[in-house]
Amino acid sequence: MKRITSLLVIAPTVAALWGAVGCGPAPQPETDVPTPTSLKDAADLRFLVGAAVSDAVPSGQARADSLLVIDQFDTITDENVLKWEVVHPEPGTYDFEPGDRYVAFGEANGMFIVGHTLVWHSQTPRWVFQNEAGEPKTRDELLALMEEHISTVVGHFKGRVHGWDVVNEALAEDGSLRDSPWRRIIGDDFIEKAFEIANAADPDAELYYNDYSLANAPKAEGAARLVLGLIESGHRVDGIGEQGHYKMDWPAPARLDSAIITLASVGRPVMITELDIDLLPARSRDRGADVGLRGDMSEGLDPYAAGLPDSMQQALSDRYVELFRVFMDRSDMVDRVTFWGITDSTSWLNYWPIFGRTSYPLLFGRGGEPKKAYHDLMDVMAR
Numbered sequence: 001m002k003r004i005t006s007l008l009v010i011a012p013t014v015a016a017l018w019g020a021v022g023c024g025p026a027p028q029p030e031t032d033v034p035t036p037t038s039l040k041d042a043a044d045l046r047f048l049v050g051a052a053v054s055d056a057v058p059s060g061q062a063r064a065d066s067l068l069v070i071d072q073f074d075t076i077t078d079e080n081v082l083k084w085e086v087v088h089p090e091p092g093t094y095d096f097e098p099g100d101r102y103v104a105f106g107e108a109n110g111m112f113i114v115g116h117t118l119v120w121h122s123q124t125p126r127w128v129f130q131n132e133a134g135e136p137k138t139r140d141e142l143l144a145l146m147e148e149h150i151s152t153v154v155g156h157f158k159g160r161v162h163g164w165d166v167v168n169e170a171l172a173e174d175g176s177l178r179d180s181p182w183r184r185i186i187g188d189d190f191i192e193k194a195f196e197i198a199n200a201a202d203p204d205a206e207l208y209y210n211d212y213s214l215a216n217a218p219k220a221e222g223a224a225r226l227v228l229g230l231i232e233s234g235h236r237v238d239g240i241g242e243q244g245h246y247k248m249d250w251p252a253p254a255r256l257d258s259a260i261i262t263l264a265s266v267g268r269p270v271m272i273t274e275l276d277i278d279l280l281p282a283r284s285r286d287r288g289a290d291v292g293l294r295g296d297m298s299e300g301l302d303p304y305a306a307g308l309p310d311s312m313q314q315a316l317s318d319r320y321v322e323l324f325r326v327f328m329d330r331s332d333m334v335d336r337v338t339f340w341g342i343t344d345s346t347s348w349l350n351y352w353p354i355f356g357r358t359s360y361p362l363l364f365g366r367g368g369e370p371k372k373a374y375h376d377l378m379d380v381m382a383r
């Protein structure tokens, strides 16, 4: 993949854009250094910088967000519209309308377009794994359905979606294969089958393995083993995505650095695919990003509902800077850094794992204003 030519000279500044979308006075940059003016230009030849977008962006409902995406990022990932439950809600029924909008938006803006995701245990309807009597499907039945799904979806976007998260979250925390309906019904080879089918459906699209908590050594080693095994048995895998749903104290920069080296040891690029930093109090010591996790709100778990104090704004910025220093140091291995969302107001962390909290995980604030972390990252990357 790598590298879309720098658009340094033509991008409007965030501040100008901010004014242009009618959001009041522009926040003042801390220095008057004029360039670069966007994340994608600041990251320039190191790696692509992206954002996950909901349907509100391509549909035009979130116009200010769309402008931010166009201005700041050179790659997009769909937050939901290409997941099984959206694109293939009923047997034999595909809904490509939001997916088509998503891809058209990326094309209109010259972006590297990622498709997320083909084979996953979450956001996948129950009927996928069960027959009409509610009994588990057989291996052959599920394989046939997987083949139909991947070839229909990848085939529909052939030549237009540039990279697919073919398999999402197949590993357990210890690096072994996780117990999922895909594995229970098909067996361990469901992963290689998925890559084979995706490769046949679009030989030119990049194909990725994607998972969370790959910053932890056992899981990083498991992912490297898995992908190396696929490559050695003749399967095409073009990159490993570490989701990057991080906390303020995890992973430590040195840990992340080692994990990137482990993942890159298979000879494929590493991508940080779903970056955000959760600074809200954790419900438990769980550091994963299992969308099936749910917690109840209780006292103390939503401390910044009225706003984020400057000290926390600074701490978030310091944390982003230390993570980006790792990505920059390893930019020979890291091809892409994609944030999971655009502004704090629509981040999934407002509703996961606890519904109804006020979260601050991204670089743009609740009204779309660039945060301290944005300005500091721009400075660090410009150096």
Ligand code: XIL
Binding pocket: 079, 080, 168, 243, 274, 289, 291, 348
């Ligand atoms: C999340 C979306 O952001 C939410 O809108 C949705 O309700 C649940 O899924 N890992 C993934 C992503 O691979 O697909 C998840 O996205 C976040 C965790």
